[in-house]
Amino acid sequence: MALNSPQPDDLSRKQRFEWLALAAIFFFSLLGIRLWSLQVIYSDQYQMLSQKNRTRYIPIAAPRGPIYDRDGLLLVDNRPAFTVSVLRQEVTDKEQLLTRLATYLNSDWHQLEADWNKHRYYPQYRPIPLKHDVDRTTVEKLSENSIDLSGILIEVQPMRAYPFHEAAAHLFGHIGAITEKELTQQRFSDYHAGDFIGKSGLEKHLEPYLRGIAGEKLVEVDVKGKKLRQHQVQPPLPGKSIFLTLDRSLQLQAEQAFGDQSGAAVVLDVNNGDILAMVSRPAFDPALFAHGISNEQWQTLVNNPDHPLQAKAISGQYPPGSTYKMVTALAALHEGVITPNDIIDCEGRTTVGNRSFRCWKKRGHGATNLKKALRESCDVWFYEVSLKLGIERMSAMARNLGLGRSYDLPLDNERPGLIPDKTWKRNRYNAPWYKGETVIAAIGQGYVLTTPLQLAVMTSTIANGGTLYQPHLIKRIEEFDGQILKQTSPHVLHDSDLNQQDLRYIKEGMEEVVNHPRGTGKSSALQDVVVAAKTGTAQVVRLKDDPVDGEEVDVEEIAYRHRDHALFVAYAPAEKPQIAVAIIVEHGQHGGSAAGPIAKQIFTHYFETQHAVQQPTENSGESDV
Amino acid sequence: MFDRRLAGNFDWTLLALVLLAAAVGIANLYSSTSSWNLSGLPIYMKQTYWLAIGFSIAITLTILSYRHLEHMAAITYIGCVSLLASVLIFGKTSMGATRWIDLGFFNLQPSEVMKVVIIIALAAYFSQHESNEGYRLKELIAPGLLLSVPVILTMKQPDLGTAMLLLFIGTTMALFAGIRRYALTILALLSSCAMTGGWFLLHGYQKDRIRTFLNPERDPLGTGYHIIQSKIAVGSGGLWGKGFMQGTQSQLSFLPERHTDFAFSVFAEEWGLLGCILLLSLYLAIVLRGIYIARKADSSFGMYLAIGVTAMIFWHIIVNLGMVIGLLPVVGVPLPLFSYGGTSIVTTMIGCGLLLNISMRRFIF
Numbered sequence: 001m002a003l004n005s006p007q008p009d010d011l012s013r014k015q016r017f018e019w020l021a022l023a024a025i026f027f028f029s030l031l032g033i034r035l036w037s038l039q040v041i042y043s044d045q046y047q048m049l050s051q052k053n054r055t056r057y058i059p060i061a062a063p064r065g066p067i068y069d070r071d072g073l074l075l076v077d078n079r080p081a082f083t084v085s086v087l088r089q090e091v092t093d094k095e096q097l098l099t100r101l102a103t104y105l106n107s108d109w110h111q112l113e114a115d116w117n118k119h120r121y122y123p124q125y126r127p128i129p130l131k132h133d134v135d136r137t138t139v140e141k142l143s144e145n146s147i148d149l150s151g152i153l154i155e156v157q158p159m160r161a162y163p164f165h166e167a168a169a170h171l172f173g174h175i176g177a178i179t180e181k182e183l184t185q186q187r188f189s190d191y192h193a194g195d196f197i198g199k200s201g202l203e204k205h206l207e208p209y210l211r212g213i214a215g216e217k218l219v220e221v222d223v224k225g226k227k228l229r230q231h232q233v234q235p236p237l238p239g240k241s242i243f244l245t246l247d248r249s250l251q252l253q254a255e256q257a258f259g260d261q262s263g264a265a266v267v268l269d270v271n272n273g274d275i276l277a278m279v280s281r282p283a284f285d286p287a288l289f290a291h292g293i294s295n296e297q298w299q300t301l302v303n304n305p306d307h308p309l310q311a312k313a314i315s316g317q318y319p320p321g322s323t324y325k326m327v328t329a330l331a332a333l334h335e336g337v338i339t340p341n342d343i344i345d346c347e348g349r350t351t352v353g354n355r356s357f358r359c360w361k362k363r364g365h366g367a368t369n370l371k372k373a374l375r376e377s378c379d380v381w382f383y384e385v386s387l388k389l390g391i392e393r394m395s396a397m398a399r400n401l402g403l404g405r406s407y408d409l410p411l412d413n414e415r416p417g418l419i420p421d422k423t424w425k426r427n428r429y430n431a432p433w434y435k436g437e438t439v440i441a442a443i444g445q446g447y448v449l450t451t452p453l454q455l456a457v458m459t460s461t462i463a464n465g466g467t468l469y470q471p472h473l474i475k476r477i478e479e480f481d482g483q484i485l486k487q488t489s490p491h492v493l494h495d496s497d498l499n500q501q502d503l504r505y506i507k508e509g510m511e512e513v514v515n516h517p518r519g520t521g522k523s524s525a526l527q528d529v530v531v532a533a534k535t536g537t538a539q540v541v542r543l544k545d546d547p548v549d550g551e552e553v554d555v556e557e558i559a560y561r562h563r564d565h566a567l568f569v570a571y572a573p574a575e576k577p578q579i580a581v582a583i584i585v586e587h588g589q590h591g592g593s594a595a596g597p598i599a600k601q602i603f604t605h606y607f608e609t610q611h612a613v614q615q616p617t618e619n620s621g622e623s624d625v
Numbered sequence: 626m627f628d629r630r631l632a633g634n635f636d637w638t639l640l641a642l643v644l645l646a647a648a649v650g651i652a653n654l655y656s657s658t659s660s661w662n663l664s665g666l667p668i669y670m671k672q673t674y675w676l677a678i679g680f681s682i683a684i685t686l687t688i689l690s691y692r693h694l695e696h697m698a699a700i701t702y703i704g705c706v707s708l709l710a711s712v713l714i715f716g717k718t719s720m721g722a723t724r725w726i727d728l729g730f731f732n733l734q735p736s737e738v739m740k741v742v743i744i745i746a747l748a749a750y751f752s753q754h755e756s757n758e759g760y761r762l763k764e765l766i767a768p769g770l771l772l773s774v775p776v777i778l779t780m781k782q783p784d785l786g787t788a789m790l791l792l793f794i795g796t797t798m799a800l801f802a803g804i805r806r807y808a809l810t811i812l813a814l815l816s817s818c819a820m821t822g823g824w825f826l827l828h829g830y831q832k833d834r835i836r837t838f839l840n841p842e843r844d845p846l847g848t849g850y851h852i853i854q855s856k857i858a859v860g861s862g863g864l865w866g867k868g869f870m871q872g873t874q875s876q877l878s879f880l881p882e883r884h885t886d887f888a889f890s891v892f893a894e895e896w897g898l899l900g901c902i903l904l905l906s907l908y909l910a911i912v913l914r915g916i917y918i919a920r921k922a923d924s925s926f927g928m929y930l931a932i933g934v935t936a937m938i939f940w941h942i943i944v945n946l947g948m949v950i951g952l953l954p955v956v957g958v959p960l961p962l963f964s965y966g967g968t969s970i971v972t973t974m975i976g977c978g979l980l981l982n983i984s985m986r987r988f989i990f
Contacts, residue, residue, distance in 0.1 A: 013920075014920075016801055016803070017916055017919070017920045020801060020916050020932070021913055021916050024909065024912045024913065024916065024939060025909065025913075027939075027943050028905055028908070028909045028912075028943075030952070031905060031943070031946050031947065031950070031952075032901075032902060032905055034950050034951075034952055035859070035893070035898055035901045035902070035905075035950060036898060038856060038859050038860040038950060038951075039859060039860060039862055039863055039864060039893070039897060039898040039901070040863070040864055040898060042860055043860055043861065043862075043863040043864070045860065046856065046857050046859070046860025046861040047860070047861040047863060049857045049860075049861065050857045050858070050860075050861035050874055050879075
C-alpha cells in the first residue's frame with residue numbers, strides 16, 4: 001500500500017458525517033431486526049415459555065426421627081398428610097378464593113385469613129399453609145375444582161404419628177409450631193417460621209436428634225401454579241432414630257392395666273436401670289398437637305381434674321405411705337437400733353407425749369417382729385423403731401436408696417420429692433423437729449414425698465442388693481442409615497453399702513407380703529414366679545387426728561377426691577430379681593387391692609414373654625413397618 | 626459572556642427528544658417496580674429527582690461556553706485518572722468489584738465521569754492535531770495512550786462494560802478523525818490479537834458470561850438466567866405487548882435487574898415490537914441529532930466533542946439493547962435515560978448539556 005495514497009482517508013468531512021449517520025442507522029436496524037425476530041417470528045415460542053416458566057424453590061419438610069422401643073418396635077413415626085397451601089402471587093382475588101376455600105374445607109373464613117396473614121412475611125414463592133392434614137375426600141374435591149382455586153396447592157408433608165395414641169404420651173411429649181419468640185433464640189437459629197419443634201417430653205429434649213434436614217426442590221410451575229417439571233431435588237434427610245429402653249408390649253400392658261383409674265407406674269430393669277415401662281394416667285393423644293391443637297381441646301385437657309398432661313410417674317409427688325417402711329426398717333437394722341427378732345407389742349397405738357398414733361389395725365398386731373411388721377404393715381412397730389432411730393438416720397437411708405432426688409431424665413418437670421430432716425424443717429418453717437413428725441415419717445406420711453420413679457429406683461436398689469443405677473430411657477440413637485451415634489450403658493450412681501444380711505431380712509419380709517396368708521399383698525402372687533412387694537396407702541386428706549391405713553373406714557362415705565392413694569412396690573423373681581415396679585393408683589384406697597393387681601398384670605406379661613427365659617435380645621435398628 | 630442570542634438558538638428539538646425518552650423511562654420504572662414494597666421513596670420518584678438534578682446541571686452547563694473545556698482538558702483528564710487509580714486503592718467493594726468512592730452522601734463512580742473526561746481529552750487532542758489525510762500510526766500513539774490508561778484502570782476494577790464503552794467511544798472518535806488505511810489494517814490485526822490474548826486476562830465470571838452468551842442453555846439457572854429470562858420477556862411481548870404493568874415476566878420477578886440493566890426487557894414485554902420500534906426511533910433521533918449538532922459545530926473542538934458525546938450515548942444504547950435481546954454478552958451497561966441509576970442519568974444529562982451547549986453556539990463565531 002502506498003504510503004501517501006490519497007484515498008479513503010481523504011473523505012470529506014461531509015461524507016464522514018454521512019457515514020456516521022449510516023452506521024448509526026445500520027446498528028439500530030440490526031437491533032430492530034433482532035426485535036422483529038424475537039417478538040414476531042419466535043414470539044409464540046417465547047410466549048409459551050413465559051407462560052410456563054415459573055420456577056420456584058420449594059422446601060421439602062424432613063420427617064422427624066422415628067422412636068422405637070428396646071427391640072426396634074415402632075412407637076412414634078410419621079405418616080403422609082395433605083396440607084392445603086396458597087401461593088399468593090397466583091391469586092387474583094383473595095377474598096373470593098378464601099370464600100371458596102372455606103366452603104370446601106368447611107373452615108372458618110376468618111381463621112383462614114388469619115393463617116394467611118400470620119405468614120405474610122414468607123417470600124412470595126413460598127406457599128402459605130392454610131390447613132393441615134386434610135382428608136382424602138376433601139383433597140379430591142379441591143383437585144376437581146382447581147380451576148376456581150388458582151394459587152391453591154396441595155402438598156404432601158410428613159406428619160408426626162403416634163400409632164399407640166395415649167400410650168407413653170408423657171414420655172414422647174408433643175410437638176408444635178415454633179413461636180416467634182423461639183425463632184429469636186440461638187438454638188433455633190436455623191429454623192424457619194412454620195417449622196414444628198418438640199415442645200415437651202422426648203420430642204423437646206431430643207429435638208436436635210429428631211429434627212431432620214429439610215430438602216429443597218426447584219420446580220417449574222405454570223400460570224395456574226400447577227407443577228410442570230422438577231429441576232433439581234435435594235432430598236430431605238430424616239431425623240435420627242431413637243431407641244428407648246421401653247418394652248413396647250409391657251408398656252401397652254401396663255397402660256391397659258390401669259383401666260379408667262388415674263395414677264402412674266414405673267417398671268425398671270433392676271440390673272441396669274433401664275426403664276421398661278413408664279405410665280401416667282390419664283394421658284392424652286400427642287397427635288392432637290401434631291398440627292396445632294384447638295383451643296377447645298386444650299381447655300378440655302387443662303381443666304380435667306385428673307391432670308392428663310402431667311407426667312405423674314416423674315412429676316407426681318406422693319407420700320409413699322407404707323412403701324417407705326423398707327427405708328425405716330433398713331435404717332434401723334443398719335444403725336443397730338433393733339435386731340430382726342426383737343419383739344414389739346402392738347396394741348393398736350403408740351403414744352408420744354400427749355399424742356396418740358394409731359396402727360391401721362385398731363385391735364393391734366400383738367407381738368410383732370421385723371418380718372411380721374413388713375408383712376402385715378404394722379405401723380406401731382415402725383413408730384417404736386423410729387423413736388429410737390431419729391429422723392436424720394432414717395432420711396439418710398431414704399437418700400441412700402435413691403429417694404429425694406431427681407435423675408435428670410430427658411423429660412419435663414421431673415420432681416425431686418422430699419425427704420425431710422431437721423435442717424430442712426428449720427429452713428422451711430423456722431421450727432424445731434418434733435418427735436411426732438419422726439413417727440409419721442417412719443410410715444411414709446407427713447412431709448415425706450416421693451415420685452413413682454423414685455419408688456421404683458428404691459425397690460430396684462433393694463432388689464439388686466444395693467446398687468443404685470441411673471434410670472435411663474434412651475438405649476441408643478442411630479443415624480437414619482443405622483450408624484450408631486450414641487449408646488447408653490448401665491451407670492452406677494452409687495453403692496448403697498448395705499449389709500447383705502440386713503437386706504435379706506427386708507427381702508424376706510417383702511416376699512411374705514405376697515406369699516404369706518396374712519400378707520397385705522397376697523392378691524398379687526403369681527404361680528410360677530415369686531414376687532416380693534410392699535403395699536402402701538397415702539393419705540390425701542387427714543380424716544382423723546391420726547394416720548390410718550384405711551381398711552377400717554367406711555369408704556363409701558368418703559368422696560372420691562378425698563380417698564387415699566393406693567401404692568404398691570414390688571420386684572420379681574424374688575430369688576434372682578429382674579424387674580422392679582412402683583405403682584400408684586390415685587384415690588385407689590388400698591395398695592394391695594387397687595395397685596397390686598396392676599403389678600400382677602405387669603409381672604404376668606413380663607414373665608410370659610421371652611423376657612422370662614433370657615435377657616432381651618439386641619435387635620439392631622429393625623422396625624416393624 | 627452570555628449572549629441573549631444564545632437563547633434563540635437553543636436546541637429545543639434535542640431537549641424534547643431527551644426529555645421524552647426520560648419520561649418513557651420513568652413510566653417504565655413505575656411499572657417494573659410497582660410490586661416492590663420498599664420503604665421510602667419509590668424508585669421511579671428517585672429517578673425523577675435524579676433527572677431533575679441532571680437537567681439542572683445540563684442547563685447550567687449551557688451558560689458557560691463549552692470552549693472553556695478545551696483548556697481544562699488536561700487537568701480534568703489527569704484528575705480523573707488519579708481518581709480511577711485511587712478507586713483501586715480506597716474504593717468501596719460491592720459484588721466483587723471496586724468501583725465506587727464513598728463521598729458520604731453519594732457514591733462516586735469515577736469510571737462514569739471518565740467517559741465524559743476522555744471525550745473532552747480526545748476532542749482536544751484531535752482538534753489540535755488535525756490531519757487532512759488521516760492519522761499515521763505514530764500520530765495515534767498519543768491518543769492511544771490517553772485512551773488505554775483509563776481503559777486498563779477500569780478493567781482492573783473490574784468493569785468490563787465501562788472499559789469496553791471507553792474503548793468504543795475513543796475508537797469512534799479516532800475513526801471519525803480519520804486513520805490511514807494501512808494504519809487501520811495494522812490496528813485491526815493488533816486488536817484481534819489483543820482480543821485473543823485478552824481472553825486469558827478475563828476474570829472467571831467474565832469468561833462465564835461470554836461462554837453463557839454463546840450458549841445460554843449451558844447454565845439456565847446461573848449466569849444464563851438473565852439472558853434467557855430477558856429473551857423470554859422481550860419475545861413474549863409480541864407485536865402489541867402485554868400492556869402497561871401487565872408483563873408477567875417482570876411483574877412476577879422473573880426478570881433480574883429489571884429496573885436497571887434490564888429495564889428495556891420490561892418495556893419490550895409490555896409494549897411489544899411497536900413500542901420498541903417507537904423507542905428505537907426516539908433513540909436514533911437523539912443520535913442523529915447529535916451527529917447533526919457535530920456537523921453544525923462552530924469549532925473543530927466542538928465537533929469532536931459532539932461526536933464523542935453522541936458516540937457515548939449511541940454505544941450505551943447499542944450495548945445495552947444488544948445485551949438484553951441476546952446479541953451481546955451481559956456486561957452491565959445501563960440504557961441511557963431508561964435504566965435506574967443516578968450516575969448514569971447525570972452522566973447522560975451532562976452529555977446532553979454539552980450537545981445543547983455546542984448546538985446553541987453554532988452561529989456565533
